[in-house]
Amino acid sequence: MIKIKIIQGDITKSSVDAIVNAANTTLMGGGGVDGAIHHASGPKLDEACAKLHGCKTGEAKTTPGFNLPAKFIIHTPGPIWRGGHSNERELLRNSYKNCLKEAEKHQCASVDFPSISTGVYHFPLNEAAQIAISSIKEFKAHFIKQIRIVAFDPVTKTAYEKALKDKEK
Ligand code: AR6
Numbered sequence: 001m002i003k004i005k006i007i008q009g010d011i012t013k014s015s016v017d018a019i020v021n022a023a024n025t026t027l028m029g030g031g032g033v034d035g036a037i038h039h040a041s042g043p044k045l046d047e048a049c050a051k052l053h054g055c056k057t058g059e060a061k062t063t064p065g066f067n068l069p070a071k072f073i074i075h076t077p078g079p080i081w082r083g084g085h086s087n088e089r090e091l092l093r094n095s096y097k098n099c100l101k102e103a104e105k106h107q108c109a110s111v112d113f114p115s116i117s118t119g120v121y122h123f124p125l126n127e128a129a130q131i132a133i134s135s136i137k138e139f140k141a142h143f144i145k146q147i148r149i150v151a152f153d154p155v156t157k158t159a160y161e162k163a164l165k166d167k168e169k
Contacts, residue, residue: 017108058094078117
């Protein structure tokens with residue numbers, strides 16, 4: 001059974017096997033959590049990402065963590081919210097699922113996720129939280145023992161806590 005925890009903090013400080021990056025399809029960095037991860041990991045991450053030739057929305061690709069305390073960074077472009085009729089929910093579910101598959105492939109026991117797509121991509125927070133928790137709960141893991149959602153702000157933390165509580169009812 002995977003243990004799920006919700007914490008508040010900065011994911012670039014996470015000492016875990018893998019952190020997830022809410023990237024864009026170029027994988028070449030950006031603002032938000034992506035910018036913070038690229039900055040903290042250092043220039044070798046940019047070089048490694050350039051060799052990956054991008055990533056489709058909902059898919060995931062892995063690099064080393066370089067200067068981060070985390071061993072790996074799993075990069076996934078979440079969907080941009082376009083009103084809910086462009087397959088956004090399925091694509092967000094795919095992001096979580098494919099990140100978990102990558103974590104298993106690299107035999108990770110501990111994985112930290114940010115709140116994918118709920119920043120500049122504007123996915124509605126409560127629904128994103130429900131999709132995140134249900135995707136994690138449905139996943140059949142062998143190596144992964146602990147997953148944390150690292151919320152950057154208290155409103156995000158509360159939304160994921162509620163989604164987790166609702167799922168455990
Ligand atoms: N640790 C944890 N969470 C963070 C951190 C951090 N250091 N910094 C921000 N967040 P966003 P998206 C939170 O916009 O919506 C980038 O430009 C943030 O408060 O980073 O998936 C990419 O290149 C929010 O709750 O990602 C893409 O172009 C959450 O992380 C685009 O943004 C996600 O917000 C992706 O947009």
